[in-house]
Amino acid sequence: MRDLTPLRDLLDHHVVGHDEVKTALLLALITREHIYVEGPPGTAKTRLAEVAAKGSELDFFFYQLHRDTRLAELVGDIVLERRKVKTDGNARGTAGEAERIHQRIEPGGLLTAEVAVLDDISRAPGEALNVLLRILNERRFGAEPIPLMAAIATGNPMDDEYYNEPLDPANLDRFALQLRVSGLIQSGVDEAKTLIDRFASGSVVEQPDPEPVTDRATLDALNRRMYQVEIGAAVRAALLDVLRTLVLEFECNETNSLLTDRTFLVKAIKILRGAALLAGRTAVDLQDLAALSWMTTFRVPPEAHEALPRIIGRVSRQVRAV
Amino acid sequence: MTLAAPNHRATELAAAFVELRTALGRVLVGQDDAATGLTLALLAEQHAYLEGPPGCGKSELAAALAALSGARTHTLVFHRDIRETDLLGDVLLSRHRHRGHERLRRELIPGPLLQAEIALLEDLPRSPGEALGPLLRILAERHALGHPLPLESAVATGPLEQVEAPIDPLEPGQLDRFAVQLRLTGLLTGGLFDEAAVLLERGAAREPSRAGARSAVMSTATRKAAQRAAAALQVEPRTIDAYHRLLDRLRQRTADESASGDRLMSDRSFSSAALRLVRAHAFLRGAPAAAPRDLGAIRYMVAHRLPDEVQEDFDHILEELLGDPPNVTMAETGAQMPGAQSQGDDSDGAAAASPASDSWIDDQADLPAPPTLFGKPPPPAQVDPLLRALVGRIERGRIDPDTDPGGQPRGYRPLRDLDELIDADLIEALLFADGRLPGAPRTFERKRRSAGGAVAVLRDISASMAGRLTVWSSQVVLGILRVAARRRMRVGYVEFHHRALPHHVGGRLLHRSYSRLAEQAGQAKAVGQTNYEAPLRTALEGLRGGSGRNRHVVLLTDGLPIIGDTTVRRERQLARRLGVALHTVFLGNGDCPPVLDDISIETAGLRFHGRPLAGGGLRLEER
Numbered sequence: 001m002r003d004l005t006p007l008r009d010l011l012d013h014h015v016v017g018h019d020e021v022k023t024a025l026l027l028a029l030i031t032r033e034h035i036y037v038e039g040p041p042g043t044a045k046t047r048l049a050e051v052a053a054k055g056s057e058l059d060f061f062f063y064q065l066h067r068d069t070r071l072a073e074l075v076g077d078i079v080l081e082r083r084k085v086k087t088d089g090n091a092r093g094t095a096g097e098a099e100r101i102h103q104r105i106e107p108g109g110l111l112t113a114e115v116a117v118l119d120d121i122s123r124a125p126g127e128a129l130n131v132l133l134r135i136l137n138e139r140r141f142g143a144e145p146i147p148l149m150a151a152i153a154t155g156n157p158m159d160d161e162y163y164n165e166p167l168d169p170a171n172l173d174r175f176a177l178q179l180r181v182s183g184l185i186q187s188g189v190d191e192a193k194t195l196i197d198r199f200a201s202g203s204v205v206e207q208p209d210p211e212p213v214t215d216r217a218t219l220d221a222l223n224r225r226m227y228q229v230e231i232g233a234a235v236r237a238a239l240l241d242v243l244r245t246l247v248l249e250f251e252c253n254e255t256n257s258l259l260t261d262r263t264f265l266v267k268a269i270k271i272l273r274g275a276a277l278l279a280g281r282t283a284v285d286l287q288d289l290a291a292l293s294w295m296t297t298f299r300v301p302p303e304a305h306e307a308l309p310r311i312i313g314r315v316s317r318q319v320r321a322v
Numbered sequence: 323m324t325l326a327a328p329n330h331r332a333t334e335l336a337a338a339f340v341e342l343r344t345a346l347g348r349v350l351v352g353q354d355d356a357a358t359g360l361t362l363a364l365l366a367e368q369h370a371y372l373e374g375p376p377g378c379g380k381s382e383l384a385a386a387l388a389a390l391s392g393a394r395t396h397t398l399v400f401h402r403d404i405r406e407t408d409l410l411g412d413v414l415l416s417r418h419r420h421r422g423h424e425r426l427r428r429e430l431i432p433g434p435l436l437q438a439e440i441a442l443l444e445d446l447p448r449s450p451g452e453a454l455g456p457l458l459r460i461l462a463e464r465h466a467l468g469h470p471l472p473l474e475s476a477v478a479t480g481p482l483e484q485v486e487a488p489i490d491p492l493e494p495g496q497l498d499r500f501a502v503q504l505r506l507t508g509l510l511t512g513g514l515f516d517e518a519a520v521l522l523e524r525g526a527a528r529e530p531s532r533a534g535a536r537s538a539v540m541s542t543a544t545r546k547a548a549q550r551a552a553a554a555l556q557v558e559p560r561t562i563d564a565y566h567r568l569l570d571r572l573r574q575r576t577a578d579e580s581a582s583g584d585r586l587m588s589d590r591s592f593s594s595a596a597l598r599l600v601r602a603h604a605f606l607r608g609a610p611a612a613a614p615r616d617l618g619a620i621r622y623m624v625a626h627r628l629p630d631e632v633q634e635d636f637d638h639i640l641e642e643l644l645g646d647p648p649n650v651t652m653a654e655t656g657a658q659m660p661g662a663q664s665q666g667d668d669s670d671g672a673a674a675a676s677p678a679s680d681s682w683i684d685d686q687a688d689l690p691a692p693p694t695l696f697g698k699p700p701p702p703a704q705v706d707p708l709l710r711a712l713v714g715r716i717e718r719g720r721i722d723p724d725t726d727p728g729g730q731p732r733g734y735r736p737l738r739d740l741d742e743l744i745d746a747d748l749i750e751a752l753l754f755a756d757g758r759l760p761g762a763p764r765t766f767e768r769k770r771r772s773a774g775g776a777v778a779v780l781r782d783i784s785a786s787m788a789g790r791l792t793v794w795s796s797q798v799v800l801g802i803l804r805v806a807a808r809r810r811m812r813v814g815y816v817e818f819h820h821r822a823l824p825h826h827v828g829g830r831l832l833h834r835s836y837s838r839l840a841e842q843a844g845q846a847k848a849v850g851q852t853n854y855e856a857p858l859r860t861a862l863e864g865l866r867g868g869s870g871r872n873r874h875v876v877l878l879t880d881g882l883p884i885i886g887d888t889t890v891r892r893e894r895q896l897a898r899r900l901g902v903a904l905h906t907v908f909l910g911n912g913d914c915p916p917v918l919d920d921i922s923i924e925t926a927g928l929r930f931h932g933r934p935l936a937g938g939g940l941r942l943e944e945r
Contacts, residue, residue, distance in 0.1 A: 103748060131399060
């Protein structure tokens with residue numbers, strides 16, 4: 001069966017570096033979970049999302065959020081239907097006519113897309129996001145299922161000094177995968193050189209349109225295969241131990257964290273299976289637990305997130321020893 | 323008095339609801355009390371409000387109730403911009419010509435919500451109060467647009483109160499429309515790891531979960547017959563007697579000023595609704611009449627009606643009253659029902675994992691309990707006057723909303739720009755477009771409250787603060803942290819003696835790591851001498867970079883400043899310029915230093931004085 005290597009190659013071809021974000025994007029497409037990428041402007045966040053969507057030949061919806069964002073802009077058009085109805089006239093027996101006015105939404109935008117890129121999500125008022133994110137979560141609008149596979153949201157880091165309203169925690173929880181990126185040049189990593197070389201050589205057109213290298217059928221097949229990936233009692237026990245450590249040792253609670261049951265007891269299983277599948281395994285291995293740190297980025301206090309690899313290492317050793 | 327023997331039909335009807343209860347209990351792991359509460363609500367035809375942290379399964383449970391009960395359901399997701407027509411139905415605009423002039427009339431045609439037997443109101447508190455008022459009244463009256471509603475139960479969901487800043491919490495009066503009030507706890511954050519393991523095991527199945535694909539366990543005829551039969555159930559005289567005594571107890575306990583939490587024992591809820599629930603409880607048990615033990619149903623009503631401590635004690639209060647153990651949970655009694663047995667056999671282990679019966683109360687302790695320096699914790703009650711005054715002050719900073727295009731609709735204004743048509747009154751916009759409206763349509767006036775804000779606590783830890791005062795000031799600090807955490811305000815904590823010892827997190831004085839500070843506050847040791855200048859300067863420097871009106875400093879001290887500028891003139895000036903309120907709390911039996919009064923008066927801060935009492939308590943009052 002085909003895998004996502006061509007898509008990964010495509011991402012590598014178009015964007016230098018950002019290894020983790022690329023892997024997480026593929027994971028989002030396989031597991032059908034949403035992903036939030038936070039980073040400073042100009043770190044290829046939107047570009048990565050666009051390449052992933054176009055490279056898999058999916059219907060693509062791009063929306064730049066702003067502080068006046070209204071629901072209608074995201075889901076299509078508000079339509080008023082006017083229908084003439086007969087009335088009996090009023091009490092005095094005069095002839096009358098009446099109109100019944102019905103408001104509905106003509107689906108568009110997010111409701112018809114397979115991949116949605118929601119740019120600068122941190123700019124929209126929390127309240128406007130609520131319905132949007134509920135649609136993302138339930139993949140339904142009213143009673144109608146929507147074809148959306150994954151939403152990729154980007155945001156700028158919110159510095160308390162100039163932005164004093166954090167994203168509503170419930171809203172952030174709708175994005176199972178959460179990553180933080182930093183600029184290659186700013187952080188001075190080796191890839192910064194590659195990036196500059198690439199543009200210096202003059203052989204690369206800036207922002208070329210990516211060719212489709214995979215398709216919906218492939219992604220559907222991978223999604224079905226994901227559910228066949230075995231997740232045994234040992235891995236589940238290890239996962240629970242990691243969560244227990246976060247609650248008991250790092251005191252993650254409802255005030256300082258978003259350690260929700262939905263994310264860590266339901267979605268985590270999918271993410272681990274997806275990670276195993278991406279690595280070419282048919283059963284989840286303890287090393288796949290590393291994917292958990294793509295879930296904790298903005299859900300637990302920074303010190304707990306930083307300690308996660310250590311916690312996973314310790315728990316894995318204990319589980320192996322048993 | 324002789325009681326009628328339970329007839330066969332009633333047993334059958336009860337069995338259907340026991341089956342519903344069992345099936346609901348299986349939907350969520352470890353949320354048995356919520357399942358029971360919802361079952362009782364539907365059986366007693368009462369509305370229910372479910373609250374809990376994100377992702378704990380509120381919506382799933384509510385949707386499952388609708389599906390399993392076979393009721394005609396309409397789901398409405400509430401949001402900032404919800405309109406009257408979303409709630410009530412289509413608009414009928416009629417034009418009547420009469421003697422040469424035209425009369426326009428606008429009516430509403432009942433929409434799907436008004437035709438539903440179960441109405442699911444998701445995220446109810448996310449709508450502005452203005453939009454909710456009419457809806458909540460309709461729910462209570464069960465009558466709209468001139469017609470009685472077929473509505474049996476409205477089930478609303480909402481976040482835990484006040485945790486999320488942009489939301490105005492529902493008032494107790496609004497919540498009172500929901501007879502049943504349930505709080506769900508997250509399994510992970512609630513420490514229910516065994517239940518968490520069960521949930522993980524479910525997820526390991528080799529197919530996608532099919533949530534929502536549930537079929538009804540009863541017919542509409544059965545449901546309605548059971549509701550009628552439950553409503554007609556006798557209430558034993560001794561039950562009524564016990565109920566009066568229970569209400570007496572609850573009144574006594576609630577009258578205690580010190581307890582925190584809501585207090586609303588309305589006639590509406592504690593007369594008809596309560597007795598309907600008590601009857602439903604008895605009916606579900608298969609009892610021929612409501613016995614005193616069925617008063618246990620009242621505990622599904624109290625989340626927003628009684629102070630938190632009284633809620634936690636509810637089972638105990640009832641137990642004392644009845645003189646026998648209160649382990650009358652539905653899980654046990656239900657299992658003895660004929661219908662429940664077969665259901666129980668193929669149970670997937672969820673029922674076995676149900677927690678102890680008293681776990682239905684989500685204890686609100688967001689933060690570690692106050693430190694116990696003397697073996698037992700002193701009563702937290704006595705710091706409440708200060709906290710209440712402080713909360714009032716903080717709320718005042720949030721109360722006046724600013725006009726903001728992204729805010730909540732709070733009234734109307736004339737349209738100024740065609741772009742605003744999207745926000746205009748629907749019908750007026752239509753008439754405007756038709757050229758039939760003189761003038762411009764009304765459009766929403768949007769406002770938003772300034773969220774966020776910050777509070778810095780400055781705590782004197784000089785040598786004179788040793789012993790009892792340390793404990794009291796720890797409690798004040800923890801109380802303030804709790805207030806701030808609920809509002810997602812940033813907090814800062816500075817201990818001081820002759821020097822200021824700020825507790826930075828991530829290099830910042832102000833942050834949201836509430837529990838870390840709570841831990842710090844419990845470890846303070848008293849040493850050194852008093853200096854006001856250094857801590858005030860540190861706090862104001864930390865607040866300087868921020869913006870907004872809602873910024874506070876609370877200075878806790880027991881003595882005169884000895885070191886530094888004892889008049890803190892420059893700091894007072896800076897606070898005034900920054901618009902920061904400096905609240906001062908003086909602890910001790912002596913006279914409060916006048917400089918503290920000056921500080922507070924100049925910056926519109928609160929002034930408190932806490933006097934240690936002979937019995938070990940502390941009397942805290944405004945200076």
